[in-house]
Amino acid sequence: MAYYVGIDLGGTNIKAGVVDSEGKLINKLSIKTHAERSMEEIIHDMGKLAKDAIEDAGMNISDVEAIGIGSPGTPDNMEGLLVYSSNLPFNNAPMRKLIREVIDLPVYIDNDANCAAMAEAVAGAAKGTKDSVTITLGTGVGAGVIVNGRIYSGFNQAGSEFGHTVLVSGGLQCKCGRKGCFEQYGSASALARMTQEAADANPDSLLNEVIAEQGHANAKVAFIAMRRGDKKAEEVLETYMDYLADGLANAVNTFMPEVLVIGGGVCNEGDPLLIPIKEKTMSRPYFGPGVRKTEIKLAQMGNDAGIVGAAMMGMTCAIDGINGK
Amino acid sequence: MAYYVGIDLGGTNIKAGVVDSEGKLINKLSIKTHAERSMEEIIHDMGKLAKDAIEDAGMNISDVEAIGIGSPGTPDNMEGLLVYSSNLPFNNAPMRKLIREVIDLPVYIDNDANCAAMAEAVAGAAKGTKDSVTITLGTGVGAGVIVNGRIYSGFNQAGSEFGHTVLVSGGLQCKCGRKGCFEQYGSASALARMTQEAADANPDSLLNEVIAEQGHANAKVAFIAMRRGDKKAEEVLETYMDYLADGLANAVNTFMPEVLVIGGGVCNEGDPLLIPIKEKTMSRPYFGPGVRKTEIKLAQMGNDAGIVGAAMMGMTCAIDGINGK
Numbered sequence: 001m002a003y004y005v006g007i008d009l010g011g012t013n014i015k016a017g018v019v020d021s022e023g024k025l026i027n028k029l030s031i032k033t034h035a036e037r038s039m040e041e042i043i044h045d046m047g048k049l050a051k052d053a054i055e056d057a058g059m060n061i062s063d064v065e066a067i068g069i070g071s072p073g074t075p076d077n078m079e080g081l082l083v084y085s086s087n088l089p090f091n092n093a094p095m096r097k098l099i100r101e102v103i104d105l106p107v108y109i110d111n112d113a114n115c116a117a118m119a120e121a122v123a124g125a126a127k128g129t130k131d132s133v134t135i136t137l138g139t140g141v142g143a144g145v146i147v148n149g150r151i152y153s154g155f156n157q158a159g160s161e162f163g164h165t166v167l168v169s170g171g172l173q174c175k176c177g178r179k180g181c182f183e184q185y186g187s188a189s190a191l192a193r194m195t196q197e198a199a200d201a202n203p204d205s206l207l208n209e210v211i212a213e214q215g216h217a218n219a220k221v222a223f224i225a226m227r228r229g230d231k232k233a234e235e236v237l238e239t240y241m242d243y244l245a246d247g248l249a250n251a252v253n254t255f256m257p258e259v260l261v262i263g264g265g266v267c268n269e270g271d272p273l274l275i276p277i278k279e280k281t282m283s284r285p286y287f288g289p290g291v292r293k294t295e296i297k298l299a300q301m302g303n304d305a306g307i308v309g310a311a312m313m314g315m316t317c318a319i320d321g322i323n324g325k
Numbered sequence: 326m327a328y329y330v331g332i333d334l335g336g337t338n339i340k341a342g343v344v345d346s347e348g349k350l351i352n353k354l355s356i357k358t359h360a361e362r363s364m365e366e367i368i369h370d371m372g373k374l375a376k377d378a379i380e381d382a383g384m385n386i387s388d389v390e391a392i393g394i395g396s397p398g399t400p401d402n403m404e405g406l407l408v409y410s411s412n413l414p415f416n417n418a419p420m421r422k423l424i425r426e427v428i429d430l431p432v433y434i435d436n437d438a439n440c441a442a443m444a445e446a447v448a449g450a451a452k453g454t455k456d457s458v459t460i461t462l463g464t465g466v467g468a469g470v471i472v473n474g475r476i477y478s479g480f481n482q483a484g485s486e487f488g489h490t491v492l493v494s495g496g497l498q499c500k501c502g503r504k505g506c507f508e509q510y511g512s513a514s515a516l517a518r519m520t521q522e523a524a525d526a527n528p529d530s531l532l533n534e535v536i537a538e539q540g541h542a543n544a545k546v547a548f549i550a551m552r553r554g555d556k557k558a559e560e561v562l563e564t565y566m567d568y569l570a571d572g573l574a575n576a577v578n579t580f581m582p583e584v585l586v587i588g589g590g591v592c593n594e595g596d597p598l599l600i601p602i603k604e605k606t607m608s609r610p611y612f613g614p615g616v617r618k619t620e621i622k623l624a625q626m627g628n629d630a631g632i633v634g635a636a637m638m639g640m641t642c643a644i645d646g647i648n649g650k
Contacts, residue, residue, distance in 0.1 A: 177609070291408065
């Protein structure tokens with residue numbers, strides 16, 4: 001069995017763990033990012049955490065084949081740089097070089113959404129498949145695409161910005177500059193916005209009561225109000241799920257993945273979301289006669305997706321002979 | 326130099342030619358399809374045409390490595406079948422087996438839109454790139470996706486049905502069953518429809534005159550009327566190009582190809598279409614700071630795209646060791 005270290009870099013925490021070649025997480029460690037620090041200090045700590053994770057697993061550096069890093073922003077895995085990150089002080093940061101000053105292993109870098117998709121493909125909901133897409137519904141709509149067992153992120157490694165494909169031409173303004181992006185209609189934030197709008201327009205709806213209980217309109221409110229029998233909540237969810245299914249069906253028609261994985265907090269709602277979403281989504285893609293259909297599944301890797309996916313991304317890069325030194 | 330035969334199967338004609346490994350077409354032959362015939366007769370003729378093309382090029386079967394077939398419909402390249410085609414009498418047609426009864430070479434099958442994309446990637450507008458997307462604007466919107474030098478058509482080989490991604494949620498009914506597909510807004514047929522609608526709504530517009538000249542509203546009418554100074558024609562084109570650019574920008578954000586190739590008769594309009602389309606499209610995708618941008622180019626392979634692309638698809642399958650026997 002070969003072993004890899006995965007580092008999950010976030011704005012709040014840096015996590016690292018040793019992962020075997022089947023995607024099993026052996027151990028994990030976590031430290032605060034302290035994003036106000038310099039780029040050099042943060043990257044130095046990432047290298048040190050990788051070293052600590054190996055020791056903590058009772059292993060030596062020589063037992064590990066490579067380090068994979070999942071980072072927000074735009075990586076350049078060929079040059080070993082983090083080109084840009086909106087929440088961290090990285091600007092063409094020489095991540096590979098600086099990590100290798102701390103720990104002498106090949107270092108590979110990719111986007112965190114791509115790494116999450118890799119984790120699902122190796123050890124999660126899309127295990128055993130070669131082609132899968134993982135879509136995460138959160139503040140935005142994140143997408144990671146696996147083609148033939150490898151992360152697909154385009155010629156420029158800018159990733160599949162599937163959340164920024166227009167679903168409603170001329171629709172709501174998106175922060176990316178376009179109008180009507182999928183993200184504006186299918187994210188958890190979109191559901192929260194639709195909930196607030198319906199509450200404002202219908203003062204008698206239970207939605208207002210639940211918003212008061214929750215402190216604000218979040219993605220749970222409509223589900224709670226629906227379970228209490230509120231008609232408006234049902235309508236909000238119907239509208240949201242119609243948009244979401246349109247976007248998911250677009251992903252199916254575009255990529256024809258064996259499994260389409262959906263994740264993010266809103267998926268914790270379970271069957272009241274999943275059953276209609278599966279039905280609506282799968283009634284829409286274009287499968288010709290005799291063609292095998294995509295399966296829709298819930299993400300399974302949870303909080304470990306970042307570490308496991310980064311490690312497995314590192315593994316595929318090492319196998320493919322990409323220079324990580 | 327290695328040689329391959331490409332067969333371009335269409336509803337009207339069957340074309341075949343010998344192509345070298347750099348995508349250069351050595352010769353080509355063409356016969357009528359006579360689609361009213363039985364599947365066996367048509368496939369037999371395809372095999373015979375391949376044989377004739379080799380002889381016509383002054384070569385022997387042993388000089389050729391493999392045969393690639395580009396066909397409308399859904400192929401199963403693993404089993405060597407054409408699963409389904411809407412315009413031809415093929416239903417799980419054992420294409421590989423029947424062709425090999427006529428000519429003893431490995432036989433590979435893929436969709437014609439995918440083969441066109443392969444032709445552009447090897448020898449046309451996307452030559453020298455690994456990741457490209459070719460979008461053809463015709464009756465529908467066809468898309469072929471090349472990832473890492475190979476056709477990407479999903480786990481089920483159903484292809485990238487990018488024309489059937491929703492661009493206008495709840496919009497115009499598409500023949501695929503969905504509402505608001507890109508195809509309904511970005512195809513040449515869509516432009517013809519918008520032209521007719523504007524002509525009907527504006528009896529004084531020159532659009533009506535040009536429609537009478539052309540015999541019906543086609544995709545050329547608005548361009549001709551615009552050149553004669555018609556304001557309504559300009560508006561129609563502005564609307565059409567806004568939708569088209571939205572769809573093309575979706576393709577860029579989704580695939581981040583090095584080159585996005587656009588083809589189809591409407592592209593013959595040249596600069597009046599291309600200049601605004603490039604400007605509109607490239608102002609929309611999401612490129613982070615420091616990220617290399619996709620280039621938009623016109624298709625270059627013309628009528629030979631089918632033969633060359635099929636042959637090059639056959640080449641990549643042979644190189645990858647896919648069983649074609």
